[in-house]
Amino acid sequence: MRYMSRQVVAKCSKCDNPAIVEIRYARLRLCKQHFSEFVEKKVERILRRVSALRKDKVIVAAVSGGKDSSTMLAILSKLSRQYGFRLIGVHIVLGLREYSEQSLQKVQQLCNEYKTPCIVVELRKLIGFTVYELARRARRPVCSVCGLVKRYILNAVAVELGADYVALGHNADDIIAYSLKSFINQDLEQLAKFGPATETIKGLAVGRLRPLYEVYEKESLLYALVNKLPIVLDECPFRPEQPIEDRIKEFMNKLEEEHPGIKLSFLRRLEKRIETYQALAGEREYKRCRYCGLVSAGDICSFCKLTKKISGEPLGPRVRLEIRNLVKQVL
Amino acid sequence: MKKNIVIPKINLARLESETAWASFLARIVVRIIPGNVVREIETRSGCVYEVLKKLGYSRESVVVLYKGEPILENTCLEDGEMVEIYVATSGG
Numbered sequence: 149m150r151y152m153s154r155q156v157v158a159k160c161s162k163c164d165n166p167a168i169v170e171i172r173y174a175r176l177r178l179c180k181q182h183f184s185e186f187v188e189k190k191v192e193r194i195l196r197r198v199s200a201l202r203k204d205k206v207i208v209a210a211v212s213g214g215k216d217s218s219t220m221l222a223i224l225s226k227l228s229r230q231y232g233f234r235l236i237g238v239h240i241v242l243g244l245r246e247y248s249e250q251s252l253q254k255v256q257q258l259c260n261e262y263k264t265p266c267i268v269v270e271l272r273k274l275i276g277f278t279v280y281e282l283a284r285r286a287r288r289p290v291c292s293v294c295g296l297v298k299r300y301i302l303n304a305v306a307v308e309l310g311a312d313y314v315a316l317g318h319n320a321d322d323i324i325a326y327s328l329k330s331f332i333n334q335d336l337e338q339l340a341k342f343g344p345a346t347e348t349i350k351g352l353a354v355g356r357l358r359p360l361y362e363v364y365e366k367e368s369l370l371y372a373l374v375n376k377l378p379i380v381l382d383e384c385p386f387r388p389e390q391p392i393e394d395r396i397k398e399f400m401n402k403l404e405e406e407h408p409g410i411k412l413s414f415l416r417r418l419e420k421r422i423e424t425y426q427a428l429a430g431e432r433e434y435k436r437c438r439y440c441g442l443v444s445a446g447d448i449c450s451f452c453k454l455t456k457k458i459s460g461e462p463l464g465p466r467v468r469l470e471i472r473n474l475v476k477q478v479l
Numbered sequence: 480m481k482k483n484i485v486i487p488k489i490n491l492a493r494l495e496s497e498t499a500w501a502s503f504l505a506r507i508v509v510r511i512i513p514g515n516v517v518r519e520i521e522t523r524s525g526c527v528y529e530v531l532k533k534l535g536y537s538r539e540s541v542v543v544l545y546k547g548e549p550i551l552e553n554t555c556l557e558d559g560e561m562v563e564i565y566v567a568t569s570g571g
Contacts, residue, residue, distance in 0.1 A: 158551055167551060168548070168549040168550065168551070169549060169551065170551055170552070177551070180549075215567075321567075321568070364539070365540070365567045365568060366539055366540060366541070366542060366567045368567070369542050369565055369567040370542045370549060373542060373544065373549060373565065374549060381512055381513050381565075382513050383513055394568060397540070397568050398537065398540070398568070401537040401539035401540045401568075402537055402539075404537075404539045405537050405538065405539055
């Protein structure tokens with residue numbers, strides 16, 4: 149073992165503690181504490197950029213129990229104490245048996261640890277179906293129905309709370325993968341949605357906030373592990389075998405290895421160009437759903453359309469009523 | 480493993496050449512999460528980076544834990560030691 153004699157102790161670039169991670173694009177080696185601060189600063193900068201660090205703001209954080217949303221909630225909770233904005237967690241129990249049970253348990257543990265109120269919405273209690281049952285009856289892929297249901301419920305909760313933002317746990321790698329996928333499909337109007345925050349349409353739809361916009365997926369996982377956050381490590385049982393997003397991530401990670409910082413610069417350039425893509429998308433006309441009164445592209449929103457198709461009646465109004473009651477319990 | 484986390488100054492090009500490290504062989508036990516798959520990887524250096532290369536992971540997509548603590552990818556391990564590899568790109 150010749151090379152052992154040439155070993156050197158790897159210290160943190162900011163203190164004398166041993167380094168646990170090398171941030172190549174920033175030319176830093178960081179210990180646990182300084183790494184956590186590094187990630188927290190990134191989130192703080194994003195929130196400052198979209199003017200969310202204000203006392204009068206209300207942020208609803210969507211927490212699934214996975215590494216990204218848990219990291220996001222932990223950091224937002226710290227920032228909320230520092231800057232005074234109101235933070236409320238929302239978890240949706242989708243009815244995926246053990247996976248959902250485990251997720252709920254972790255989310256409750258996390259919210260208790262970080263003293264954040266959490267609204268738990270159980271899909272089966274709300275509409276009488278799990279996400280799998282909905283998908284089967286609608287003859288649509290589970291992921292597509294799951295996304296639709298989650299978006300609807302999160303928006304309904306945020307509207308009811310009068311929130312300014314719905315914070316999502318999308319990390320830098322996710323946003324790059326979504327935007328490159330949109331580019332591959334030449335769905336350029338979609339790119340307008342991939343900024344750190346989207347606009348609120350008053351009373352109809354609450355804007356989305358992506359606090360982990362510049363946090364790499366690896367950093368998000370490492371933050372969760374270093375800070376011993378309760379997270380679900382298993383994959384969703386309905387996750388596709390090889391989604392195109394995973395292939396894009398693999399490709400981008402190889403590029404990042406050869407050219408440290410390329411992912412970050414891609415995101416920053418994308419953010420600068422958002423207005424160009426918004427212009428490309430043109431002015432969209434938003435309507436109010438005839439049944440539930442929330443945002444819709446047409447006369448009836450996708451959620452009411454889906455539930456009407458499978459159960460004979462649009463369940464949006466019922467969901468909104470139930471959510472109003474849940475929100476009252478938290479406020 | 481040494482008491483401290485260490486970075487050997489490895490020339491990666493040299494590491495990859497068959498002649499440079501052919502005389503040394505370290506078997507590293509790896510547990511991959513999620514999935515809990517346990518594998519034994521033969522390396523020439525015992526370096527975590529070499530383990531990742533053999534498994535086909537980019538170091539940008541994983542977090543490596545040794546005895547429950549994160550370590551740098553260029554840490555070298557002794558023959559028979561175990562690491563846990565958390566794959567970041569798999570989602571919920």
